[in-house]
Amino acid sequence: MAPNLNNKKAVLFIIDGLGDLPPTPLQNANLPNFDKLASGGITGLMSTIDRGITPGSDVSHLQIFGYDPHGFYPGRGPLEALGLGIELKEGDIAFRANFATVNPKFEILDRRAGRIDTNSAKSLEKEVNMKIDAIEVLFKSSVEHRGALVLRGKNLSHEISDTDPHGSGSVLNSKSLTKSSSAKKTAEILNKFTKEVYKKLNGNSLNKKRTEQKLPPANIVLLRGAGQFKTVPTIQEKFGISVACVAGGALYKGIAKYVGMNVVAVPGATATKDTNLKAKGQAVLQALKSHDLVFLHVKACDSFGHDGNFEGKKAMLERIDRELLPVLMNSGAYVIITGDHSTPCIRKNHSGHEVPILIYGKGERSDSVQKFDEISCMNGGLGHIKGKDLMNIIIDIIERGKMYGS
């Protein structure tokens, strides 16, 4: 990695689910600092993947970081597992996992085991870690009923179906999705796991107590989003710069780890509306001391979009404007602000509409746009860019790009 001689640094701030449909929260909120950045900088619109394409957050972040998801998307499981701090090895199969409640016929009575509290769930972890045939089963719980599970051993495959029925019904038998012997074997392991983990969890004293208390016992683990982990070239190797991540959500920390960023631990960064933005701002300043680029992520705007909560999304943007932007503006770093996709409140879901983007910093070009929103940025000097362009633009701004040709 070439040394940073010019000391130009950047913050890439991704506001999850930022874009919306009119009248949009960005249009309606009082955002003096966003507007100051838009006035002093250059703006535009970005489609993370391509025009009209609705991306998930995993795929869109990978693309923004320069990893074409068509080749580099490992599935959701490995990204969540990495985000929970599980150290994955080449070939591991990882899943999103959650505790649920079933009866002895494996019919689901509660998909979230009554939203079991985080500490109780943590105490059940030991029952889920086990060995089946020669395969290690590693499990880590996160918040409430959620967690990640990893299968480690030889000849495993991610081409198997979920045991989670994604709704009501019974725990599903995992099936091989191909004719490969490794997929067949992996599905068998999973089905043995379902029986084994029920036996262990159902007999656990905490669950017996929950049953006595008329609380749903967390007596099964449902699995979904299988993916096989393999190492990829790091973002440092690809772009020749050092990158840190300041995020609260496990998925985002997982993506950052997957691409080789240094993930900074930030107390109070929760990926919810109550996240400690001031702590995140301080973490960014700290990380800028030893990194060329800091990826900063705030999740709550997307969650408000999914809930159809316009006022919540608007208030969150105003909090970001107040509590986070002054720190970034005074950091001396170039500031790039955008979203990973639109989550229009009226849709309560992601959409393919472009997200606004702004780039602010000393000596860069500026356009005539004065406000940061979906409509104003239509007139921005960046025009319409794609997610795949963004890392190259950032690298160029901080003068760390390599010349193509001579």
Next chain:
Amino acid sequence: MAPNLNNKKAVLFIIDGLGDLPPTPLQNANLPNFDKLASGGITGLMSTIDRGITPGSDVSHLQIFGYDPHGFYPGRGPLEALGLGIELKEGDIAFRANFATVNPKFEILDRRAGRIDTNSAKSLEKEVNMKIDAIEVLFKSSVEHRGALVLRGKNLSHEISDTDPHGSGSVLNSKSLTKSSSAKKTAEILNKFTKEVYKKLNGNSLNKKRTEQKLPPANIVLLRGAGQFKTVPTIQEKFGISVACVAGGALYKGIAKYVGMNVVAVPGATATKDTNLKAKGQAVLQALKSHDLVFLHVKACDSFGHDGNFEGKKAMLERIDRELLPVLMNSGAYVIITGDHSTPCIRKNHSGHEVPILIYGKGERSDSVQKFDEISCMNGGLGHIKGKDLMNIIIDIIERGKMYGS
């Protein structure tokens, strides 16, 4: 195909040859409804294939419908044949065909057999349908001297040259364009066909009568635009929505059939300047009841462009504004209006200039553009899109897109 739960629908209105060079018909025409749609919607410019590329109507429509012509263009023949209602089978070789007049040396005396009337041509169909060796020859006439011809049988190839000299001269011998035995065989069949069809047509009583009346007999069929038919994934399969087609021209109906749209029969839809726009509007409303998307096509603007008829193109646009747009605006569906390519009157031919595009409908983003023309749309909020983007954008607007990633 997933059910349409939100009941959002769209009309994709393609005005053939819409784009022009300044002063353009769109700029000069009085188009209050186009301008209302532009003011209330979002606009931009589109290159169907790529910037500066001049597409034919066949290729541009395929690309707009999401079929990359590099892999999915079957040649003009199969599309015309499908449009005339011939049910093609996998492996069929289809041609554009037209009646002409030759002397016994096969020298062409009239390329269009004196623009023989449609009914007379229809009565000659039976002489052209025949069997040569084990190959079936199917022929269907359309308007005046025009028609389509299909070869059906084993081991046929489209890699053969036309028998139509595309001008004056003699009927050409078809030649194999490759060394394959199937191409050699197909060329031989065609050359036998030329001799056979001359014999039959020349002896036909109607042609004898035409000769007596000093009218050119339709005593030969010239063939061009060979292509081999193969089935492709339907637009329903690709995008998960049901699509209907309202068009007058055989080519457009053929493209619609090729990609699996339901082609609606519209009495009075002629693909000429006299086409019944009100009937087409009613057909769109009817089709919207049972489809998610209706493709509406009007041909005459392109024909006026080819004729260099500025006033004609302008008047046609005004007629569309008056007779068709109010129906679309009040249909409750999202309205997308664009062209398949530019046909500048001054060029009397297609060009590679972008075409204006507008998207109008409840809750979508809107820009500040107030007029629908090539120059105003330069400032549109869509920016510059490609034909390949359009279906994804439409699918996203009616909320039928699938998420990429999770």
